[in-house]
Amino acid sequence: MTTTALGSTPFTGRRRELGEIQRALTTARCVTLIGFGGAGKTRLARQVLRELGATTTTWWVGLGDLRDPATVHLTVAEALGLHPHPGTSQVRLLAESIGDQPAVLCLDNCEHLLDSCTVLVAELLASCPGLRVLTTSRQPLGLAGELVYRVPPLALPGPEDDLDALRSSEAVALFAARAAEALPGFEVDHANAAAVARLCTELEGVPLALELAAARIRALSPQEMLAARVARWSYSAPCSPGSATATGCSAAATWTPPTGSGPWRPRSPGATTSAPARSSCCGSGCRFSLPGSTSVTPSTPAPTHSSPARR
Ligand SMILES: Nc1ncnc2c1ncn2[C@@H]1O[C@H](COP(=O)(O)OP(=O)(O)O)[C@@H](O)[C@H]1O
Ligand SMILES: [Mg+2]
Known part of the structure; x- marks a missing residue:
């Protein structure tokens, strides 16, 4: 991955x-x-x-x-x-x-x-x-x-994933890579897989939130991070328009220094x-270009694009 x-x-x-x-x-x-x-x-x-x-x-x-x-x-x-x-x-x-x-x-x-x-x-x-x-x-x-x-967001592991599939999901792969940088030898194994998967899911695959959580691996195991999540992540920050979801924004804001979420x-x-x-293009779910009023106009109608939800 x-x-x-x-x-x-x-x-x-x-x-x-x-x-x-x-x-x-x-x-x-x-x-x-x-x-x-x-x-x-x-x-x-x-x-x-x-x-x-x-x-x-x-x-x-x-x-x-x-x-x-x-x-x-x-x-x-x-x-x-x-x-x-x-x-x-x-x-x-x-x-x-x-x-x-x-x-x-x-x-x-x-x-x-x-x-x-x-x-x-x-x-x-x-x-x-x-x-x-x-x-x-x-x-x-x-x-x-x-x-x-x-x-x-980064793709999350599925509920039925075995250890290999879980490890290769994008969110878990990023968390594991950063955790191994902070704590050499760390890996996702049978003992911590469920906690890591849950952690990544609660952080909604937001890369910065995953990195900041992984950076704490020397102090807290994934299970302990999960146990602490209510205190750490229940705080609700104002979301920027364009955020994936209110919860993800909240999680990212909790773990993110102010420069990242102002x-x-x-x-x-x-x-x-x-x-x-x-x-109007910044509410959740909008992934389309909108016409502006500058002089650059494509010869074809304004293109649209969607990036389907990741699981
Ligand atoms: N696909 C990825 N692989 C590895 N690290 C990533 C990936 N996406 C984001 N990151 C890391 O997550 C953090 C936030 O990503 P960044 O691109 O700076 O977010 P943004 O530009 O949306 O604020 C950075 O430390 C970045 O290196
Ligand atoms: Mg940036």
């Missing part, structure tokens, strides 16, 4: 999502991965880019630390190795540099810079015919033609898309 090393921790599962997102990028020029903090958007996007990078030019731009919306263009230019002189058009420089080549640009963590990102993506897609854009955000950009993909920032005045176009 664990397939590819990326950064300091191995990447787990997500074969179906990787295929769906790569296919989506062949039909839509802008694909946005949405979900609450800790859902696995960034990790999935990095893996998509890593796999596409074998055959296509790709660029990764992390916007999570950026606070000033006015610097989005410059940040992207610098990530592409460009150094615009004051007074030059950053978007023109970017468009000239990208040109007609087939390429994928990923903008990670757009949620607090939606308007700037929307403007930039619209400008680049209009100028660069071979460009596709993958973004991650808690909220869709609201761009016409944008395909919104809700990142589902409220959305208000949109700035002069936005390029209507507020309803964005917010």
Whole structure:
């Protein structure tokens, strides 16, 4: 189940999502991965880019630390190795540099810079015919033609699964991998399998929640974590729109530092898309792109996509 090393921790599962997102990028020029903090958007996007990078030019731009919306263009230019002189058009420089080549640009963590990102993506897609854009955000950009993909939780073990099947379910595999990093020698065995499966199910397959629980394995066995869950997880945090379920959001919030689950920032005045176009796509169950009002319009009707529920 664990397939590819990326950064300091191995990447787990997500074969179906990787295929769906790569296919989506062949039909839509802008694909946005949405979900609450800790859902696995960034990790999935990095893996998509890593796999596409074998055959296509790709660029990764992390916007999570950026606070000033006015610097989005410059940040992207610098990530592409460009150094615009004051007074030059950053978007023109970017468009000239990208040109007609087939390429994928990923903008990670757009949620607090939606308007700037929307403007930039619209400008680049209009100028660069071979460009596709993958973004991650808690909220869709609201761009016409944008395909919104809700990142589902990791697949959970089934109630009838034997030990092998249970170990290879995505949620258990991630929990076990991180627990083994924290406590070398840890493995899911007959003695703890039921508790691990239950734990993963109660954490609803949310990657960050699983990681944070696994990090406690030196102090608590899976059975003890489970026994402590009422105190630890009954706390109810306000859910971001776009969360998988209220319970999952609550669990993630309990285990998550504040940066991962804060409220959305208000949109700035002069936005390029209507507020309803964005917010209406963030209720639970909505996995479809919505028409915006920017100039990038696909020649075909707005694509739709659904990621079926995982068990
Ligand atoms: N498929 C995966 N395999 C391994 N680790 C994952 C996977 N998905 C998420 N994670 C880990 O879970 C944590 C939260 O994921 P992240 O992508 O940062 O969430 P988001 O971008 O939605 O806030 C990170 O530490 C990340 O490395
Ligand atoms: Mg992220």
